[in-house]
Amino acid sequence: MGMKPRSETESMSKSRHDHATGGYAITGEPVAIDQSYISWLREHPSALSSFNRMINEAKGKQIVVFLDYDGTLSPIVSDPDSAFMSDQMREAVRDVSSCFPTAIISGRSREKVYDFVKLEGVYYSGSHGMDTIGPALKTNSYDKGYQQRSFDNEGNEFTVFQPAQEFLPAVKKMLTEVKERTQSIPGVAVEDNRFCISVHYRHVKDEDYGRLEEEVKLMLANHADFHLTKGKKVLEIRPSIKWNKGDALKYLLETLGFHDSGDVFPIYIGDDQTDEDAFKVLRERGEGYPILVSTTPRDTMALYSLHSPSEVQSFLTRLSRWGFDNADTTHHK
Numbered sequence: 001m002g003m004k005p006r007s008e009t010e011s012m013s014k015s016r017h018d019h020a021t022g023g024y025a026i027t028g029e030p031v032a033i034d035q036s037y038i039s040w041l042r043e044h045p046s047a048l049s050s051f052n053r054m055i056n057e058a059k060g061k062q063i064v065v066f067l068d069y070d071g072t073l074s075p076i077v078s079d080p081d082s083a084f085m086s087d088q089m090r091e092a093v094r095d096v097s098s099c100f101p102t103a104i105i106s107g108r109s110r111e112k113v114y115d116f117v118k119l120e121g122v123y124y125s126g127s128h129g130m131d132t133i134g135p136a137l138k139t140n141s142y143d144k145g146y147q148q149r150s151f152d153n154e155g156n157e158f159t160v161f162q163p164a165q166e167f168l169p170a171v172k173k174m175l176t177e178v179k180e181r182t183q184s185i186p187g188v189a190v191e192d193n194r195f196c197i198s199v200h201y202r203h204v205k206d207e208d209y210g211r212l213e214e215e216v217k218l219m220l221a222n223h224a225d226f227h228l229t230k231g232k233k234v235l236e237i238r239p240s241i242k243w244n245k246g247d248a249l250k251y252l253l254e255t256l257g258f259h260d261s262g263d264v265f266p267i268y269i270g271d272d273q274t275d276e277d278a279f280k281v282l283r284e285r286g287e288g289y290p291i292l293v294s295t296t297p298r299d300t301m302a303l304y305s306l307h308s309p310s311e312v313q314s315f316l317t318r319l320s321r322w323g324f325d326n327a328d329t330t331h332h333k
């Protein structure tokens, strides 16, 4: 990573233009590209336009791919239970994971992400990194009390790391409480993400939002060891431990054998506020490619950008093609 991304605005805006619509909306009218987005792209170039440069930086290093789920592998939709991944995206993730170690780190429960993705050979981390399946246990710097050996149906060994284990009984109680407190507010949907709780308000009227936030905050006032974070039309209740998606990324890198290693090139792609913790880790380590998925200019620690899940798919497809073509010269799984 090292250097700041070079300005590639002209080619970037052209590629964005071409990618989305061929430069024209389906009405035949030229597509207007927001000027502020184009300026933002100067600071956060497209990971597709910068692909060759990225590959040059990655040469001789082990690429490891980290992906967020909602808004990255699946588009944001109004019903959280219907955030399905397309077959094409699944194929792109499968191909990438057959070339490089690949992990999906999500705010959802680990089981739910697996149900959406349904791919073997991928590491899954749910509850914002508080429930992570990693490689089989070797010596590592993490508390063994939170790590358990486990086996899949084919007898492959892996490790489950759950640093918020002792919070589970409290999360269960809060789940019941938050449902009771919010049931009279039309449109609220409470999602059990195992170690955290999502309170969705996408379908709540603006005039009811204040009451919802107040109910959640009142509940949290009685649970000092939990706190609130905000995502896309969602309030997220999380145990107050020093653990986030960035820590899960570090845990996976270490257990994959890349603790403080200059031989690794981690790529992290995510769209939400909680992904910033992972971008920050890559910036601090000074390695890899932090990529934000966004259609609008945003304050971010990411250095590169992709416009939408469909661009994520193109990026992954390109990466796996490069991985397959260079199987003899690159480190592989």
Ligand SMILES: O=P(O)(O)OC[C@H]1O[C@H](O[C@H]2O[C@H](CO)[C@@H](O)[C@H](O)[C@H]2O)[C@H](O)[C@@H](O)[C@@H]1O
Pocket: 068, 069, 070, 071, 075, 076, 077, 078, 079, 080, 081, 083, 105, 106, 107, 108, 191, 193, 198, 200, 202, 231, 232, 233, 234, 236, 272, 274
């Ligand atoms: O870390 P992620 O995998 O991005 O998970 C973050 C939250 O994603 C989901 O909610 C978001 O996506 C929904 C489906 O597109 C959308 O309806 C909702 O408004 C978004 O906030 C998920 O349902 C949450 O539990 C996750 O915390």
